[in-house]
Amino acid sequence: MNREASVPTSNSAWKLHEIRLVSRKKEIPIVETFEFSFVDSAVGQQYAARPGQFNMLYIPGYGEAAISTSGLSQNTGNIVHTIRQAGNVTNAIFRLELGQTLGCRGPYGNGWPLRDLEEKHLILIGGGIGMAPLRSVIESLRQSRCSFSKVTILIGGRSPDSLLYSAEYDQWRSSGFEVLTTVDHSTTGWQGNIGVVPSLLDHIELSDPNAAIVMCCGPEVMMNYSALAAIERGIPEDQIFFSLERHMNCAIGHCGRCQLGSYFLCTNGPVFRYNQVKELMKIPEL
Ligand SMILES: Cc1cc2nc3c(=O)[nH]c(=O)nc-3n(C[C@H](O)[C@H](O)[C@H](O)COP(=O)(O)OP(=O)(O)OC[C@H]3O[C@@H](n4cnc5c(N)ncnc54)[C@H](O)[C@@H]3O)c2cc1C
Ligand code: FES
Helix, strand or coil: CCCCCCCCCCHHHHCCEEEEEEEEEEEECCEEEEEEEECCHHHHHHCCCCCCCEEEEEECCCEEEEEECCCCCCCCCCEEEEEECCCHHHHHHHCCCCCCEEEEEEEECCCCCCCCCCCCEEEEEEEHHHHHHHHHHHHHHHHCCCCCCEEEEEEEECCHHHCCCHHHHHHHHHCCCEEEEEECCCCCCCCCEECCHHHHHHHCCCCCHHHEEEEEECCHHHHHHHHHHHHHCCCCHHHEEEECCCCCCCCCCCCCCCEECCEEHHHHCCEEEHHHHCCHHHCCCC
């Protein structure tokens, strides 16, 4: 068993907080962004999630679901989650009305590697709902004073109307970020790229592959091909990061539900270097 994880041992790791739905915004079909405030504002003031961490959201009678933070919480003490209707818990969240409450515990997990980014070329690759944990990175970079050399955001969707956060791309571009999109199937009027997300890596200018950091989230097949395309461009394997998804139960390293080889996704991850998990990801059903 991997011993590097810092497993929370205090009771506070289990502590469930009551949060209230304050706003919701439809993004694409069956995906919305929800903002919640803590009912106890003192808890909200202390709550701080790093980009790439996740909360367990709880609806009585339905259960819990792991959901990444998709926005920064520092400014308001509120938490932001972009949620895709997938099953019991997420469907119940979609039935909530403004002002209703639910349970939340967290934040959990390690988050994206956002230290020591000076002079780095950051390449964020997201497919579908996989853009959610990357959006909090983008918000963090927009507020950062760190002098990274370049930020490139590569986004894929099934069709033009399933490109997540498309209303925000112009803001991201005005922050100096390069934003490229592609779709599996075009519709009338689409003049952009058609094809899989990893193919976008061929379109970007990469002055120094050794200074590139890739952060990738989406379907595993997309992440694997993105890693191969990045390696093809000369980016070292240990500078490619995946955010992985498995069913979770405790989220604090106790139950083993999220185990991947010798790792627990909830405490060792969900973000891993490609070379940590590439062999494990080849094993079916693991
Ligand atoms: C770290 C992390 C971050 C995540 N971030 C987000 C996010 O930001 N936004 C988001 O929308 N989702 C996110 N997810 C995914 C989300 O947690 C899952 O989709 C979760 O299952 C939704 O719960 P649910 O009760 O609504 O759906 P479920 O009822 O769990 O159903 C979801 C899917 O899983 C299948 N399923 C159910 N039970 C099992 C089982 N025992 N074994 C195998 N398959 C099963 C169902 O058939 C269905 O296709 C994240 C997951 C992880 C691990
Ligand atoms: S969910 Fe990871 S060990 Fe329980």
